[in-house]
Amino acid sequence: MPHKPHIVLITPAAAGSRAGNRATATRWAGLLRSQGYRVSVRLPDAAPSGAPELILALHAWRCHGALKAWKQAFPLCPVVLALTGTDVYRFQYSHPTTVYDSMDEADVLIGLHDCLEENLPERYVSRLRVVHQSARPLPPQVSKPGRRRFEVLVAGHLREEKDSLRAAYAVRDLPRASRLQIIQMGGAHSEAWARAAREEMEGNPNYRWLGDQPQWRVRQAMGRARLMVISSLMEGGANVVSEACVAGLPIIASDIPGNRGLLGADYEGYYPVESTEALRACLLRAEGSPDWLEDLGRQVSARAPLFSPEREAAHLAAVVASAMETGSSSEHA
Structure with a gap:
């Protein structure tokens, strides 16, 4: 042997x-x-x-x-x-x-x-x-985006490094015509984070926190979502970015080295770190401009061979x- x-x-x-x-x-x-x-x-x-x-x-x-x-x-x-x-x-x-x-x-x-x-x-x-x-493609039978809501996925544990509630803050008090809804998956790093997420849900009808979920449920959610938000303050190279790129799921990402190092310096979907207003503007643009959303999708798909x-x-x-x-x-x- x-x-x-x-x-x-x-x-x-x-x-x-x-x-x-x-x-x-x-x-x-x-x-x-x-x-x-x-x-x-x-x-x-x-x-x-x-x-x-x-x-x-x-x-x-x-x-x-x-x-x-x-x-x-x-x-x-x-x-x-x-x-x-x-x-x-x-x-x-x-x-x-x-x-x-x-x-x-x-x-x-x-x-x-x-x-x-x-x-x-x-x-x-x-x-x-x-x-x-690396990441593997979503299975063919995964759910497709619905028309009733413009779902935006946030996947990752709730903790300081992730700036985890930034997307939730960005969808407070949306214009009446908006269909944006943040779906967040990930366990809370502490009871304080869990409490903050529950309180946000109580006052924000455009935000849902589903807690810790197995990978297959996250992948199902990726199929339903039209967009993903990576709001981190720091990242070493998030695997969820690889997953989104391989799935062709457009990303709005904080402008940090860990995101630029995966998506590329010329990616068009960055926003300044911790800027709720800038993230909100990106989300509304993605919802209201199908051409821009498709362009982001092409850009992430072009990165997929790396992963x-x-x-x-x-x-x-x-x-x-x-x-x-x-x-x-x-x-x-």
């Missing part, structure tokens, strides 16, 4: 979690297994064991202790570190020693969008590789091979 190289994949999100880190870990484990690797998915508190040939960690700040422990146990083992949005846009500044220590351990760094290097110290850029997260599973698998395999080669060279130096 041929030898299967062993990869330990460390993620801060437990099995069953719908957090983005867990979804990425599960997908990457599947892609790597299909290429002949043996992959063990571990949480940060798991004791190092099993003599891996590669350590792959998701999240520089949350996995710092685990990364140090695994590297101490297996000092010759190469390390690949995937950087999240909070790593780059929050913890790099609030906890620089921890984040940079994790990055210093890595032979290769993974970024999930094309603009990440704008916010990294120059000494790390040569180690950075971009792996776009094919085959492309993600190939780029991930190249990163792993590069890190293993670097580790092997260091071992024999």
